Amino acid sequence: MCRWKILATTALAAMLVAATAVLPVSPRELHALATATPEQVGMSVERLGRITTMLKKEIADGKLPGAVVMVARKGTIVYSDAIGFQDKGAETPMKLDSIFRIYSMTKPLVSVAAMMLVEDGVIQLTDPVSKFLPAFKDMQVSVASTGADGKTTYTNVPAAKPITVQDLLRHSAGLAYAEITKNEPVKAAYVEAKFSQPGVHEYDSRDMTPAEQVARMAKIPLIHQPATMWEYSMAVDILGRAIEAASGKRLAVFLEERLFKPLNMGDSGFWVPSSKISRLAQPLPVDPASGLKTSVLDVSAEPKNDSGGAGGVSTATDYLRFGQMLLNGGELDGVRVLSRSTIKLMTSDHLGTRVAMPLQPGELLLGTPGYTFGLGFAVRQGDGVAGVPGSAGEFMWAGYAGTFFWVDPQEEIVGVYMTQAPSPIRAYYRKMFKALVYQALAD
Structure with a gap:
C-alpha cells in the first residue's frame, strides 16, 4: 500500500478590522469560507x-x-x-x-465516511457487522451479578442479537474502552490485548494491523447486549475496519x-x-x-x-x-x-x-x-x-x-x-x- 499523500497548504489571507483593534488573522485562504x-x-x-x-x-x-x-x-x-x-x-x-x-x-x-457507503448502497445501517467482519459473529456478553456477600462476579452469555452498523455509529454495540468501562474482566482483556496502556499511552492501538485489531477485539466479551445501552467505546475503530472491508480501500x-x-x-x-x-x-x-x-x-x-x-x-x-x-x-x-x-x-x-x-x-x-x-x-x-x-x-x-x-x-x-x-x-x-x-x- 502506498503512503497516503497529504495535500499542500494554500496562501495567506487577511482577517477582520475593528475600530480599535485588528482581529486575529488567518495564515491561509479558507476557500469558499x-x-x-x-x-x-x-x-x-x-x-x-x-x-x-x-x-x-x-x-x-x-x-x-x-x-x-x-x-x-x-x-x-x-x-x-x-x-x-x-x-x-x-x-x-x-x-x-x-x-x-x-x-x-x-x-x-x-x-461521515460510513454514511457515504450507505449512500453508495454498499452498506445498510441494519447490516450486521459480521457481514463485513465475520469474526464478530456469535459474540459473547459479560454479565455482572452480585452475590449474597456483596461481591460482583461476571458470567459470559451469548449475544441476543448481532451488532449492527448502526450500533457502531451510535455506541450501542456493547464494545468498550479500557479507560472507561467498569467491567473489570473486560477492562483487563482490553489491556492484555494492547488496546490501551493506561497511564502510558491512552487510547492507542496503532501498533497492530487491522486484521490483528479485529481478531483480538472479537475474542473479548461485550459489556452490554447490543442495542441496549449507550456506552462510549472503540466502536468507531471497528467501523473503520468495516469501511475498509466494504470499500476495499x-x-x-x-x-x-x-x-x-x-x-x-x-x-x-x-x-x-x-x-x-x-x-x-x-x-x-x-x-x-x-x-x-x-x-x-x-x-x-x-x-x-x-x-x-x-x-x-x-x-x-x-x-x-x-x-x-x-x-x-x-x-x-x-x-x-x-x-x-x-x-x-x-x-x-x-x-x-x-x-x-x-x-x-x-x-x-x-x-x-x-x-x-x-x-x-x-x-x-x-x-x-x-x-x-x-x-x-x-x-x-x-x-x-x-x-x-x-x-x-x-x-x-x-x-x-x-x-x-x-x-x-x-x-x-x-x-x-x-x-x-x-x-x-x-x-
Missing part, C-alpha cells in the same frame, strides 16, 4: 474578543499550552485566533495552521479520496509527514490540573492501522471546513459529499427509549445532561436542560487532548477549538469557549 465583520452577521466584535482575553489568561497562568479557535456564522468566518504556544518548551508560538492530535474528533469524520485512502480532497482538508489524516512535523502542537509535559505526566500519541510515523476512533490529526481550518459542510447539509464549495437527508439522519436522536444511557453523551463531553446521540455526534434535545448555551438540534463532539467542535443549525454557527491539553478539566474549556461564542450574538 469568506470572512466578514462580526456585525455583518449579527455578532459583536468586542464580545468575541473576550475569547482571546480569557484564553490568554489561562495560558499565562500555565493551565494551557496554547490554542487555535475559529468561529463561523452564516457561512463566513467572524473570529480566528492562535494563542499561546504550539510547543511551550521550545518557545514555538501557536499558529493558525498548527496541526493537532484530534483523538475522538476522528469519529465524526469516519462516521484503506481507511486513510478512502477518507482522502472521498472527504479530505473534495473539501480541501489538506492537513487532515492519520499521521504527520516529516515536511509538516514542525507544525505539530505539543502538550505541557505535566498536566497542571492532575500533576501527572502528559502522554500523547506519536503521530510522526505511519501507523499499522488507521484508528477511526482516536488516530486522526487535523487543523482548525480543516475542521471548520468539515463543520461548515455539515451545516450546509452535506455540501461545500459546490462539492456535495453527502445528501441533506443523510445529515438530518445523522443528527437525529438514535437512542430514544430503546437504548438506555445512564451516563448521557453530554455528561461525558461537557459534564452536563441535555444531549442524546445520533450517528457520530452528540445531539442537543432542547434549548434547556443543558448547562451551556446552545439550541435544540445542535450537534458536537470532542477529543481526549482537549479539542472540541459544534455545529448549531438554528444560529448557523460552527465553532472549533483546538489545543493539546489532555487534562481532566478539558470540559471546562469547552464550556467556556461555547459560552463566549453565544454571548457575542447581537442580532
Whole structure:
C-alpha cells in the first residue's frame, strides 16, 4: 500500500478590522469560507474578543499550552485566533495552521465516511457487522451479578442479537474502552490485548494491523447486549475496519479520496509527514490540573492501522471546513459529499427509549445532561436542560487532548477549538469557549 499523500497548504489571507483593534488573522485562504465583520452577521466584535482575553489568561497562568479557535456564522468566518504556544518548551508560538492530535474528533469524520457507503448502497445501517467482519459473529456478553456477600462476579452469555452498523455509529454495540468501562474482566482483556496502556499511552492501538485489531477485539466479551445501552467505546475503530472491508480501500485512502480532497482538508489524516512535523502542537509535559505526566500519541510515523476512533490529526481550518459542510447539509464549495437527508439522519436522536444511557453523551463531553446521540455526534434535545448555551438540534463532539467542535443549525454557527491539553478539566474549556461564542450574538 502506498503512503497516503497529504495535500499542500494554500496562501495567506487577511482577517477582520475593528475600530480599535485588528482581529486575529488567518495564515491561509479558507476557500469558499469568506470572512466578514462580526456585525455583518449579527455578532459583536468586542464580545468575541473576550475569547482571546480569557484564553490568554489561562495560558499565562500555565493551565494551557496554547490554542487555535475559529468561529463561523452564516457561512463566513467572524473570529480566528492562535494563542499561546504550539510547543511551550521550545518557545514555538501557536499558529493558525498548527496541526493537532484530534483523538475522538476522528469519529465524526469516519462516521461521515460510513454514511457515504450507505449512500453508495454498499452498506445498510441494519447490516450486521459480521457481514463485513465475520469474526464478530456469535459474540459473547459479560454479565455482572452480585452475590449474597456483596461481591460482583461476571458470567459470559451469548449475544441476543448481532451488532449492527448502526450500533457502531451510535455506541450501542456493547464494545468498550479500557479507560472507561467498569467491567473489570473486560477492562483487563482490553489491556492484555494492547488496546490501551493506561497511564502510558491512552487510547492507542496503532501498533497492530487491522486484521490483528479485529481478531483480538472479537475474542473479548461485550459489556452490554447490543442495542441496549449507550456506552462510549472503540466502536468507531471497528467501523473503520468495516469501511475498509466494504470499500476495499484503506481507511486513510478512502477518507482522502472521498472527504479530505473534495473539501480541501489538506492537513487532515492519520499521521504527520516529516515536511509538516514542525507544525505539530505539543502538550505541557505535566498536566497542571492532575500533576501527572502528559502522554500523547506519536503521530510522526505511519501507523499499522488507521484508528477511526482516536488516530486522526487535523487543523482548525480543516475542521471548520468539515463543520461548515455539515451545516450546509452535506455540501461545500459546490462539492456535495453527502445528501441533506443523510445529515438530518445523522443528527437525529438514535437512542430514544430503546437504548438506555445512564451516563448521557453530554455528561461525558461537557459534564452536563441535555444531549442524546445520533450517528457520530452528540445531539442537543432542547434549548434547556443543558448547562451551556446552545439550541435544540445542535450537534458536537470532542477529543481526549482537549479539542472540541459544534455545529448549531438554528444560529448557523460552527465553532472549533483546538489545543493539546489532555487534562481532566478539558470540559471546562469547552464550556467556556461555547459560552463566549453565544454571548457575542447581537442580532
